[in-house]
Structure formats: C-alpha cells, structure tokens
C-alpha cells in the first residue's frame with residue numbers, strides 16, 4: 001500500500017510522485033505515477049504472496065530482454081523497485097483504451113480489427129522468437145490508441161514465462177485459457193499464448209468470442225477444454241448469435257488458422273508469425289456488402305453476402321458487339337465475342353470472379369485500357385490473380401479498339 005502524493009526514487013526515471021490507485025488485480029496493485037518532467041508511469045506493487053525471489057528473478061530476466069527496443073508496442077517494466085519492503089516495478093504508461101472497452105463499444109470496423117490483430121501478432125512474435133511467453137494475453141492487456149493512426153500496446157507482463165524461469169504465478173484469463181492449462185493446469189507457455197492469440201484475433205475480426213455467447217457456463221467450459229471451434233464454417237451445426245459477424249465472413253485461409261489455433265493440440269497451433277502473414281494478406285480482401293454493409297473476406301467460394309444472403313452483383317460488358325454477362329467463374333474475352341476486330345487477339349483477356357470481385361487478366365498483344373477523365377490507361381499484365389486489376393461497375397474499358405461499358409447485369 002502506498003499513499004497518493006507519496007514519492008519514490010527510481011534509478012532510471014528519477015523521482016516519481018504516486019497518484020491514484022488504478023487497479024488491484026491478481027498479483028499486485030497498480031498506481032499512476034508521474035516524473036518531474038511530467039512523463040507518466042505505472043507503479044505496480046506485488047501482493048505479499050508474490051514478494052518472492054522467483055518474482056524478482058522473472059522481473060530481472062524480463063527487464064534485461066529490452067523487448068521495447070525491438071517492438072515499441074511491448075510495454076514492459078523498466079525497473080524493479082522496493083517500497084516499504086515490497087517488490088514492485090515501474091513501467092511507462094501507455095495511452096489508449098483497452099481492447100475490451102473497444103470490443104464492447106464497437107469502436108472499430110473489420111479493416112481496423114485486422115490491423116490491430118496483425119500488429120498484436122507481430123508484437124507477440126517478438127516474445128516467442130526469443131522463447132518467452134506473455135502468459136496472460138487477453139483483451140484487457142492490450143491497449144489501443146487512435147490518433148489518426150492506430151497504435152497498440154501490450155501491457156501486464158506479470159505472468160511472463162520462459163523455460164529457464166521460475167513458473168509464472170497465475171494461469172491466465174478464463175476466456176482465453178488454453179485447454180491444457182484449463183484441464184491440467186500446465187504453466188503458461190508459447191503454445192498457450194498462441195491459443196489466447198487465436199481467441200483474441202477471433203474477437204477482433206468477428207466481434208465475437210469463439211464460444212457463442214448464449215452458451216451456459218458448463219457448455220463454455222466443455223468447449224474450451226476440448227479446444228473446439230463451434231463457429232467453424234465447415235461444421236454443420238450452427239447456432240444463431242446476435243452480436244458481431246458469423247465466422248463465415250472469414251476466408252478459407254483464416255478459417256483454417258482458427259481451426260488449428262483454437263485446438264487442444266498445442267503443437268498444431270499457428271505461430272504468431274503465421275497469424276501476422278495471414279492477417280496482413282486478408283487486409284486486401286475486405287469487401288463491404290453493397291446491400292447490408294457487412295464486411296466479407298473475399299474468397300473463391302463466396303457468391304453471396306454471408307450476412308444478408310443477397311448474391312453479390314453480377315457484372316456485364318456492353319458495346320457494339322452486344323452484351324457479355326460475366327456470370328461464370330471465368331469468362332474468356334475473344335476476338336469472336338467482341339465482333340471480329342483484327343486488332344483484338346484471339347484470346348484477348350480472361351475475367352475471373354473471386355467472390356464479389358472481378359479480376360481481369362490481359363493476355364493480348366494490343367492491351368486492355370481503362371478510361372479516365374482525360375485519357376486511356378493501359379492495364380498492367382499479370383498472370384498472378386492478386387496482382388490483376390479489378391473491374392468495377394460504371395467504368396469504361398477498351399479491348400484493343402473495342403470499347404465497352406461495365407455495368408451490373
């Protein structure tokens with residue numbers, strides 16, 4: 001216990017004045033603290049049962065890692081302090097709201113959710129690459145600060161774990177706890193972090209916990225102990241829950257990662273790096289349904305919005321040659337269908353539907369052009385689907401010398 005207004009001396013930050021008590025949690029009590037230059041810190045004093053040589057050893061190892069120099073989102077303690085014979089630590093104060101607050105107030109859209117999840121996976125990978133686990137990844141230990149751009153902070157390393165370290169004192173948060181911890185009380189580990197990361201990522205992308213919110217406590221425990229992902233789009237039994245998005249909005253790649261990540265087999269769980277890569281790729285696949293505004297992650301299998309079930313718009317090309325309805329998964333644009341112009345190649349272009357998107361592959365000699373306000377721009381040629389330009393309703397394009405309008409069919 002320390003009183004408001006008291007001062008403590010630190011080696012790294014000089015004199016700190018203690019402010020309000022912020023929270024008293026499992027391991028200690030956190031206070032606001034401010035330095036003479038106005039910079040803000042959090043002082044954490046451990047409860048009597050955690051005043052141990054083990055706590056000190058774990059803190060020393062954590063501080064020595066200097067994770068913050070590799071990833072500034074990792075907000076770790078910088079100094080161990082002793083106040084009235086109690087061990088504690090001082091950590092810079094990170095700005096922002098907790099993810100828990102953001103998840104309950106719906107403060108972000110899917111694109112931001114993916115960005116936050118991607119940044120989080122990146123930060124956690126830095127710990128894991130050195131063989132350490134955070135030990136308590138959950139929505140209250142991640143802060144998000146929005147100031148035009150979105151920044152995250154990972155806090156609360158009191159459950160930090162690593163092979164050479166004394167066991168962490170706590171098992172972690174109920175809602176994010178890996179099956180082996182829940183069932184066998186194994187200590188926190190990199191693999192258990194991966195489970196928590198998968199659960200938190202699920203919340204960030206779908207605004208739902210992987211266990212439906214109408215589950216009873218017993219059902220919740222059973223599902224979490226078994227490492228079953230009830231929302232798996234590949235399962236036949238579905239439950240309706242109101243809040244957030246159905247997991248069908250995810251693409252096949254992310255669904256696969258969730259299936260493995262929320263699994264009772266620790267070795268199967270995707271690494272933080274794998275999450276980072278998959279989340280980064282999915283940033284370019286967010287499609288907002290024109291009918292209901294729900295976000296869908298585009299993949300080949302999707303022909304309709306998974307939320308309102310309304311089919312994605314079908315496009316057509318129209319010109320002097322008539323109309324070409326692009327309702328097939330791929331349509332070859334040939335000299336024949338465009339009316340026979342000698343400038344058009346026999347196989348001029350291929351238009352492929354990827355969910356709601358139309359990608360155009362130019363295979364011609366004379367090119368495909370898009371009309372802009374004052375000129376025609378030749379479209380890039382690429383055999384790689386993700387690099388091919390997207391065709392949208394309302395634009396005018398030209399295959400060699402044959403012009404056509406793109407419209408919804």
Ligand SMILES: Nc1ncnc2c1ncn2[C@@H]1O[C@H](COP(=O)(O)OP(=O)(O)O)[C@@H](O)[C@H]1O
Pocket residue numbers: 022023024025026027028030042044075091092093094095140141155156157158
């Ligand atoms: N570095 C920090 N920056 C900003 N706020 C912090 C920081 N550390 C702790 N807090 C605040 O204090 C609360 C409790 O601290 P935390 O370290 O998470 O301990 P616990 O969850 O075990 O009580 C956090 O939820 C957060 O609101």
Ligand SMILES: [Mg+2]
Pocket residue numbers: 025140141156
């Ligand atoms: Mg905490």
Ligand SMILES: [Zn+2]
Pocket residue numbers: 289290291292293294305306307308309310
């Ligand atoms: Zn829709």
